[in-house]
Each structure stands twice: as C-alpha cells, then as structure tokens.
Amino acid sequence: xxxxxxxxxxxxxxxxxxxxxxxxxxxxxxxxxxxxxxxxxxxxxxxxxxxxxxxxxxxxxxxxxxxxxxxxxxxxxxxxxxxxxxxxxxxxxxxxxxxxxxxxxxxxxxxxxxxxxxxxxxxxxxxxxxxxxxxxxxxxxxxxxxxxxxxxxxxxxxxxxxxxxxxxxxxxxxxxxxxxxxxxxxxxxxxxxxxxxxxxxxxxxxxxxxxxxxxxxxxxxxxxxxxxxxxxxxxxxxxxxxxxxxxxxxxxxx
Numbered sequence: 001x002x003x004x005x006x007x008x009x010x011x012x013x014x015x016x017x018x019x020x021x022x023x024x025x026x027x028x029x030x031x032x033x034x035x036x037x038x039x040x041x042x043x044x045x046x047x048x049x050x051x052x053x054x055x056x057x058x059x060x061x062x063x064x065x066x067x068x069x070x071x072x073x074x075x076x077x078x079x080x081x082x083x084x085x086x087x088x089x090x091x092x093x094x095x096x097x098x099x100x101x102x103x104x105x106x107x108x109x110x111x112x113x114x115x116x117x118x119x120x121x122x123x124x125x126x127x128x129x130x131x132x133x134x135x136x137x138x139x140x141x142x143x144x145x146x147x148x149x150x151x152x153x154x155x156x157x158x159x160x161x162x163x164x165x166x167x168x169x170x171x172x173x174x175x176x177x178x179x180x181x182x183x184x185x186x187x188x189x190x191x192x193x194x195x196x197x198x199x200x201x202x203x204x205x206x207x208x209x210x211x212x213x214x215x216x217x218x219x220x221x222x223x224x225x226x227x228x229x230x231x232x233x234x235x236x237x238x239x240x241x242x243x244x245x246x247x248x249x250x251x252x253x254x
Contacts, residue, residue, distance in 0.1 A: 001045060005170035009177070010070075012040040018062075020049040022069035023127055023136040030071065030129040038073035039177055043169065047138070064143040064155070066165060070176065072133040076184045082133075083230030083244070084189050084198070085180065086112045086126040089135050091194075091201045092175030093122055096168050097139075101161060107203035110223070110232045110248055114139075115203060118250070119154035137172070141165060189228065199226055208251035209234065211243055219243070 007013040012035075019025050022042045029036040047060070047067035070089075076082065090112035097114055098106035104116050114122035122139045140148070140155035141163050148155065156163040182192040189195035199205060204223045211219040211234060221236035232243040 001043075001165070003043065003166045003169055005166045006041070006043075006173060009170050009173040010039055010041040011037045014040075014042050016042065016044045018046040018048060019044045019067065020047070021136075022047060022067045023125065023134050026069040026071055026134050027127065027129045030132045030134065033073070036071055038071065039173065040071040041169075041173065042069045043067070045141075060138070060140070060143060060149075061147050064141060064147060064157075066139045066141055066169070067136065068139070068169060068172070069134055069136045070173065072135060072180065073131070074181065074184055075131075075133060076180075076187065078187055080229050081183055081188060084183055084194055085133055085135065086124055087198045087226075087230050088179040088183065088194055089124050089126070089137065089176055090114060091198050092179055093124065093137055093139070093172050094201050095175050096171035097121060099171055100156070100163055100168065101159060104159065105203075108198070108201045109250065110202055110204040110226075111230070111245075116154055116159060118203075119152055120150075121154050121156070135176075139168065189230065195226055195228070198230075202226070204232065204248055204250065210249040210251070212247040212249075213243070214245055219246075223248075 001015050026042045044067050046062040090108040094106050094108050094114045106116050109115050112124040113120050125136045127134045142157045143155035145158050179194055183194050186192035209223045219234050219241055221234040223232055224235050225233045227242055234241045234243055
C-alpha cells in the first residue's frame, strides 16, 4: 500500500502488512518521543485482534478495512478539554468520508462512530498512555455485504464506491491535526470552534435515544446538546442527564 499524501501530512507513517492491534503497537512506541513524534501514524489493512469501545473485538477480513492509529502529543493543557479529542476525531473522519461519498448523509453518532445513511462505517477508540494519546480508527473500505459484522454496518464497497485510501487518511489526519491544534491553542471547545463543528455533524442531537450506561442502566430520552466537556445531555421527562460514556441507539426518525 502506498500513501504518499498521508505521508506528507503525518510526521511519521508506518504501513505494515499485518498487526494484531495498531493501537497496542503504537502504545509500545509512546515513550520514544524523538522516534515517534506528534502525529505519528501506524496503518494496516490486516488487523487481527483489534479492540473497539468497551473492550469489544474489532476484526475484519484481510484487506477489507483500514486500521489507523495516530499518536497525539500536542494536547490541550486543560484536562476538561480531553473529552473532545475523540469527538474531534469523529468529525475529522466524517469530513474525510463525506468528501468521497458526497451523495450520502455522513455524520457522527455520539461519541465517535461515523455513520453513512444511518449505518456505521467507522469506529474510534482513544487510549491515554503517559502524556500522550493513541487514537485508533477502523474504517470499512472494501468489505462486502456478507462480510459486515452486523446489519447496522456498511462500507464504501457496499455503497458502490471505490475509496481512495490515501486521500481518506490524508484528509483525516489534516482535519484532526487542525481541530486539535485549535483546541490546544484556545483551551476550550467553544472558542476553538470545535463544539459547533461537532454539534453540526452529530446525528445524535435533537432526536430520541436509548443510552446503555456502564452501570447497566438505560436512559430513554431526547439528546439535546453537548456540554462544555463533550458530555451528551439527555432530557428524560424534563430532567437533564449528563452522559460521559455509554452506547447510544437512535430512535428511527418518522
């Protein structure tokens, strides 16, 4: 695989034929600040033991999906802003996907799944490691319909598109770096413009949702807005609940 445009954006780009987990492999290099600077990328089309959110497995047939892990070192000074890192990644990747699927609705399901026409084409996982963050993304590229893991998933191929992988990765990295640089410089998601950008792309807002919380309970309500720290605000019978983590299911729009 050749990624000249992505290589021009990344500070370091390593493309490997196979990886058990690009996030785990990149975390192993996190202590090497000189060799693996900010915006270093590890990329493969054959990830054999990847993980998603809530420690779920993420495995795809070889050559049908891209696993992209990015090492982030230039982070916001305020810990309160860290909740926006994966949200920024979701928007950056949604923008990159939308650039090649212009006839489709592309958006983000909070906190960071990228949906095309309501079906998941990408998931994102952020992991802290010392003073850095490793941001992993898995994008369904040439996966056929019978290879999709669940009926609610999709891919470029299923949508009848041949993805330009180099352009996709380059656009994603450029958008991610720009958004996080603004967040780090301004210190908050409003001043940097990130909260408005995420809110515009977020398909979860202003609709009825079920949210499965980590404690096993479920919220049934309407997603109204994003808090200053990136948490989702869900109105349940007039009472607002702030959700920091959970699985969101969108109610069907009538």
